Amino acid sequence: MFDVNKVREDFPILKRKINGKPLIYFDNAATTQKPRQVVAAVARFYLYYNANVHRGFHTLSQEASKAYEEAHEVLAKFINAYSWEEVVDVANTTDGLNLVAWGWGLHNLRPGDEVVVSVMEHHSNMLPWRAVAERVGARVKYVSVTEEGLLNYEELERVVSEKTKVVAFPMASNVVGTINDSRRIARLAHSVGAIAVGDGAQYVPHIPTDVRELELDFIAFSGHKMLGPTGIGVLWGRKDILESMKPFRVGGDTIKDVTLDSVVWHDLPWRHVAGTPNIAGMIGLAEAVRYLTRLGMKDVREHDVALVRETFKGFEELGDDIVVLGPKNPQVRTGLVAFNVRDLHHHTVGKALDLLGIAVRTGGHCAHPLHYRLGFNGSVRASYYVYNTLEEVRSFIEALKLIISLRERLAKEPVEEVCTGT
Numbered sequence: 001m002f003d004v005n006k007v008r009e010d011f012p013i014l015k016r017k018i019n020g021k022p023l024i025y026f027d028n029a030a031t032t033q034k035p036r037q038v039v040a041a042v043a044r045f046y047l048y049y050n051a052n053v054h055r056g057f058h059t060l061s062q063e064a065s066k067a068y069e070e071a072h073e074v075l076a077k078f079i080n081a082y083s084w085e086e087v088v089d090v091a092n093t094t095d096g097l098n099l100v101a102w103g104w105g106l107h108n109l110r111p112g113d114e115v116v117v118s119v120m121e122h123h124s125n126m127l128p129w130r131a132v133a134e135r136v137g138a139r140v141k142y143v144s145v146t147e148e149g150l151l152n153y154e155e156l157e158r159v160v161s162e163k164t165k166v167v168a169f170p171m172a173s174n175v176v177g178t179i180n181d182s183r184r185i186a187r188l189a190h191s192v193g194a195i196a197v198g199d200g201a202q203y204v205p206h207i208p209t210d211v212r213e214l215e216l217d218f219i220a221f222s223g224h225k226m227l228g229p230t231g232i233g234v235l236w237g238r239k240d241i242l243e244s245m246k247p248f249r250v251g252g253d254t255i256k257d258v259t260l261d262s263v264v265w266h267d268l269p270w271r272h273v274a275g276t277p278n279i280a281g282m283i284g285l286a287e288a289v290r291y292l293t294r295l296g297m298k299d300v301r302e303h304d305v306a307l308v309r310e311t312f313k314g315f316e317e318l319g320d321d322i323v324v325l326g327p328k329n330p331q332v333r334t335g336l337v338a339f340n341v342r343d344l345h346h347h348t349v350g351k352a353l354d355l356l357g358i359a360v361r362t363g364g365h366c367a368h369p370l371h372y373r374l375g376f377n378g379s380v381r382a383s384y385y386v387y388n389t390l391e392e393v394r395s396f397i398e399a400l401k402l403i404i405s406l407r408e409r410l411a412k413e414p415v416e417e418v419c420t421g422t
């Protein structure tokens with residue numbers, strides 16, 4: 001197991017004090033912090049070999065192209081892709097899922113076809129499918145979740161039919177934390193000739209990912225949730241499907257040749273990456289992947305499990321003042337816990353935690369239907385990563401105890417709506 005205290009040294013931000021208290025950063029499912037190594041890799045690119053890629057014979061362009069292409073290889077190895085050509089750089093998970101919905105869906109869905117998604121979805125894996133379905137006259141069907149926050153597999157098996165062309169689902173939920181059985185879902189989708197699309201935003205950063213074992217057709221994930229820069233993510237796709245797809249975004253870099261009445265599309269992955277790519281982002285993300293690989297993804301996962309276990313242990317002391325969303329078994333969930341404090345608004349709890357130096361996310365976490373299904377209009381979410389410690393979890397539990405002891409006073413505070421669209 002890696003030495004968390006040593007890891008923390010790579011993240012100067014963790015030395016900050018917030019409201020006079022040491023920062024405890026528990027908002028990693030929204031975005032993680034960045035280690036020095038990632039920032040340095042991005043800075044090195046901009047300071048010493050910045051140039052556009054795939055466009056010039058000059059030395060800087062060659063160096064930039066090499067680093068950018070190598071980054072695809074690093075990413076491919078990280079998820080055990082068959083080839084780096086299957087790694088399409090996109091802006092983030094949302095962008096990757098839109099690329100599948102519009103790039104594949106628009107050309108392959110017909111009126112009357114069905115797209116199956118779950119109630120557990122982040123809006124990013126629900127709204128693109130709804131938009132495309134509306135455009136082509138297809139139908140989106142929803143599979144429910146159980147009271148415990150598990151995907152209802154029996155219902156999934158009933159809903160998937162010959163009409164189904166896509167089954168899209170979260171590989172791990174950003175609210176209930178549930179890790180879904182990707183292979184089971186992929187096999188079910190394939191049994192009716194549908195494609196299986198995994199939203200990997202909360203999975204790939206936390207759990208060893210082997211795309212060959214998972215048997216999915218597409219997986220999208222974000223760099224910024226795994227120590228990398230913002231503005232970069234990956235859409236991994238099966239090569240034959242990526243090859244069969246017409247580029248959804250077209251322009252420079254997507255082509256080999258253009259005449260006034262014809263176009264020859266580029267090889268993979270470039271045909272799906274229109275215009276100047278996020279070169280620095282890819283270089284930074286590759287550095288983040290090198291960092292995680294040094295820690296070892298199995299240990300990253302174990303560390304998450306230990307933090308979640310400690311959280312539940314602490315919650316036991318708080319009794320029924322805490323209502324957890326999702327299953328209680330740390331082994332079946334990813335490294336986050338969403339909950340509510342009885343009789344307190346989630347924003348009030350978040351604000352009070354911030355006064356104590358603890359950063360959590362509050363709101364609907366871009367998963368409103370799931371919250372409504374579970375009987376809430378929002379929740380507080382503590383989400384962990386490699387630099388978080390068991391001591392921090394203990395301080396968090398103590399902070400919650402204090403908040404609960406002040407509940408009557410806090411409940412009178414006006415609730416501030418901090419942001420919209422979440």
Ligand SMILES: Cc1ncc(COP(=O)(O)O)c(C=O)c1O
Pocket residue numbers: 029030092093094095122124125170172173174199201202222366
């Ligand atoms: C499960 C899930 N899917 C998709 C997303 C969207 O990620 P991004 O905002 O990086 O596109 C998130 C972000 O929180 C997420 O948790």
